[in-house]
Amino acid sequence: xLDASEVVVLVMVVVLTPIIITSARSxxxxxxxxxxxxxxxxxxxxxxxxxxxxxxxxxxxxxxHIAYAVGGVMGTLALLEFKRTGAGGAR
Amino acid sequence: MNPEVFLFTADVVALFAFTAAFxxxxxxxxxxxxxxxxxxxxxxLALALAIYVFASGxxxxxxxGVTAALDPFEDYAEILFIPFLAYVxxxxxxxxxxxxxxxxxxxxxxxxxxxxTIVDTSPGGTMFVxxxxxxxxxxxxxxxxxxxxxxxxxxxxxxxxxxxxxxSFPGEPPLHIDYLSEGVSLSDVGxxxxxxxxxxxxxxxxxxxxxxxxGSTLGSVVTFVDVTEREKARQDLLDAQARYNLDLERTVDExxxxxxxxxxxxxxxxxxxxxxxxxxxxxxxxxxxxxxGFTDVLAxxxxxxxxxxxxxxxxxxKESSVQLLSMVNxxxxxxxxxxxxxxxAAETVDLxxxxxxxxxxxxxxxxxxxxxxxxxxxxxxxxxxxxRLLSQIVRNLLSNAIKFTPPYGHVSVTVTDTGDGCxxxxxDDGIGIAAEDQAHVFDAFTQxxxxxxxxxxxxxxxxxxxxxxxxLLGGTITVTSDVGAGATFEVTLSRDIPxxx
Numbered sequence: 001x002l003d004a005s006e007v008v009v010l011v012m013v014v015v016l017t018p019i020i021i022t023s024a025r026s027x028x029x030x031x032x033x034x035x036x037x038x039x040x041x042x043x044x045x046x047x048x049x050x051x052x053x054x055x056x057x058x059x060x061x062x063x064x065h066i067a068y069a070v071g072g073v074m075g076t077l078a079l080l081e082f083k084r085t086g087a088g089g090a091r
Numbered sequence: 092m093n094p095e096v097f098l099f100t101a102d103v104v105a106l107f108a109f110t111a112a113f114x115x116x117x118x119x120x121x122x123x124x125x126x127x128x129x130x131x132x133x134x135x136l137a138l139a140l141a142i143y144v145f146a147s148g149x150x151x152x153x154x155x156g157v158t159a160a161l162d163p164f165e166d167y168a169e170i171l172f173i174p175f176l177a178y179v180x181x182x183x184x185x186x187x188x189x190x191x192x193x194x195x196x197x198x199x200x201x202x203x204x205x206x207x208t209i210v211d212t213s214p215g216g217t218m219f220v221x222x223x224x225x226x227x228x229x230x231x232x233x234x235x236x237x238x239x240x241x242x243x244x245x246x247x248x249x250x251x252x253x254x255x256x257x258x259s260f261p262g263e264p265p266l267h268i269d270y271l272s273e274g275v276s277l278s279d280v281g282x283x284x285x286x287x288x289x290x291x292x293x294x295x296x297x298x299x300x301x302x303x304x305x306g307s308t309l310g311s312v313v314t315f316v317d318v319t320e321r322e323k324a325r326q327d328l329l330d331a332q333a334r335y336n337l338d339l340e341r342t343v344d345e346x347x348x349x350x351x352x353x354x355x356x357x358x359x360x361x362x363x364x365x366x367x368x369x370x371x372x373x374x375x376x377x378x379x380x381x382x383x384g385f386t387d388v389l390a391x392x393x394x395x396x397x398x399x400x401x402x403x404x405x406x407x408x409k410e411s412s413v414q415l416l417s418m419v420n421x422x423x424x425x426x427x428x429x430x431x432x433x434x435x436a437a438e439t440v441d442l443x444x445x446x447x448x449x450x451x452x453x454x455x456x457x458x459x460x461x462x463x464x465x466x467x468x469x470x471x472x473x474x475x476x477x478x479r480l481l482s483q484i485v486r487n488l489l490s491n492a493i494k495f496t497p498p499y500g501h502v503s504v505t506v507t508d509t510g511d512g513c514x515x516x517x518x519d520d521g522i523g524i525a526a527e528d529q530a531h532v533f534d535a536f537t538q539x540x541x542x543x544x545x546x547x548x549x550x551x552x553x554x555x556x557x558x559x560x561x562x563l564l565g566g567t568i569t570v571t572s573d574v575g576a577g578a579t580f581e582v583t584l585s586r587d588i589p590x591x592x
Binding site: 003005006008009012013016017019020022023024026027029030042058059061062065066068069071072073075076079080082083 | 097177
């Protein structure tokens with residue numbers, strides 16, 4: 001079942017991702033593999049959320065939650081890297 | 092495995108991860124963003140992470156069966172995550188750019204202040220003349236030196252209406268704004284400027300064109316230094332030099348006139364001396380000849396018998412008279428040479444015979460001093476010369492050799508054919524001449540001291556006469572000698588008397 005809020009999130013992702021990528025590219029501090037992986041994991045989560053409304057609801061729901069968990073872990077690692085290097089380090 | 096276990100596990104991991112990330116976002120240093128942006132970025136990043144702390148927490152509570160009441164809010168909260176994240180990224184990016192711009196501005200301001208300080212403390216003036224002729228920048232010194240004025244309604248400077256800029260030297264460009272606005276390159280060009288405010292100043296002007304990235308001329312950066320004092324000092328120096336030159340020329344003229352007068356006086360004195368010498372010498376010769384003649388008469392007994400003692404004293408009278416006559420003749424000879432009255436009568440002379448006769452004439456004198464005289468001369472060596480002068484030269488040299496050679500010594504005369512002339516060498520083994528005396532031995536009235544420092548007989552004119560007469564014959568005379576080892580005088584003559592003589 002497709003939820004309206006999920007569609008709005010997807011629209012937000014589609015509209016704002018270019019802004020996020022453009023801004024991140026202009027900052028050397030953001031060129032961190034954990035940041036990239038975290039962002040991709042969150043995108044995967046959003047996309048899977050939409051798809052699960054049509055096919056394989058149970059499997060894709062599990063994947064969605066795992067993607068959010070991966071996004072959280074990668075985000076944490078990215079911030080730890082920031083803290084360790086002062087301006088990001090793992091490239 | 093039950094999917095609920097996966098979901099529960101994933102949500103628990105997400106809850107802990109996002110909670111940790113949330114806490115880190117609140118504490119990690121973000122100094123590179125600048126203090127004014129750190130709070131915004133940190134707040135919105137924490138809010139974004141808090142959304143998923145809330146979402147994952149809600150899921151955990153739901154899976155744990157505690158409550159599902161938060162689930163309806165979860166979806167709406169998630170809508171804000173991406174906008175928050177985008178805002179964080181945008182603000183952080185903007186903060187970095189602002190920081191870079193601020194840093195660049197600080198550097199630019201610092202450099203501007205440095206340049207301004209340099210320009211303002213420079214002893215020279217600096218200004219920029221734009222291509223439209225406007226003076227858009229002028230340092231304090233430039234304003235003072237040129238008397239620049241700025242109208243109230245303008246941001247540019249202007250030269251005063253009374254300003255005149257002239258080149259210091261012909262051909263150099265004047266300090267014209269129209270000329271400088273073309274973007275010119277000048278290096279230490281002299282210029283005289285004058286205005287009512289500054290008076291008259293001498294400037295040394297340099298300029299460099301300024302162009303934009305496309306190469307278009309923007310104008311000229313002009314620098315100038317006040318060299319009025321230097322130019323004034325230079326002008327004073329030139330004036331002093333000119334005055335000094337005038338004084339020097341005047342002094343030289345005066346000294347030249349004095350020298351000319353003195354020269355005339357000296358010439359007259361010299362002529363009077365020569366006349367006196369000639370007259371006295373001439374007047375002395377006649378009585379001397381009379382004395383010598385009557386001494387011979389008396390010694391010969393024509394005027395009556397003379398005793399042995401009287402004969403001895405008459406011989407002494409005659410010897411002294413002959414010496415005196417010789418000295419008088421030397422004086423007359425040197426006077427004639429100096430006056431240019433000596434006549435050179437050239438004729439062909441057999442040199443061997445001529446020198447041989449002279450040697451025989453002098454041999455009795457040598458025998459009186461117990462000296463031997465030898466002659467070596469080739470047969471048939473003919474020369475075109477004045478026999479009278481040649482005889483006097485050889486006679487003087489022989490006389491000197493005999494005079495300065497101790498008893499039982501030897502005097503040799505050697506005549507050699509040099510191809511284009513001849514060489515007559517008179518060598519003795521007498522006392523010799525010191526090296527320092529050889530340079531003066533041919534000077535008139537100069538005599539080298541003889542044995543035991545004794546001054547020899549004679550006037551000291553013999554060698555001077557030899558030198559002058561040899562020159563009249565177009566030849567040269569030299570001396571080589573060592574003290575105690577005798578001396579050799581060599582007279583070198585050409586086959587003919589040169590035309591120049």
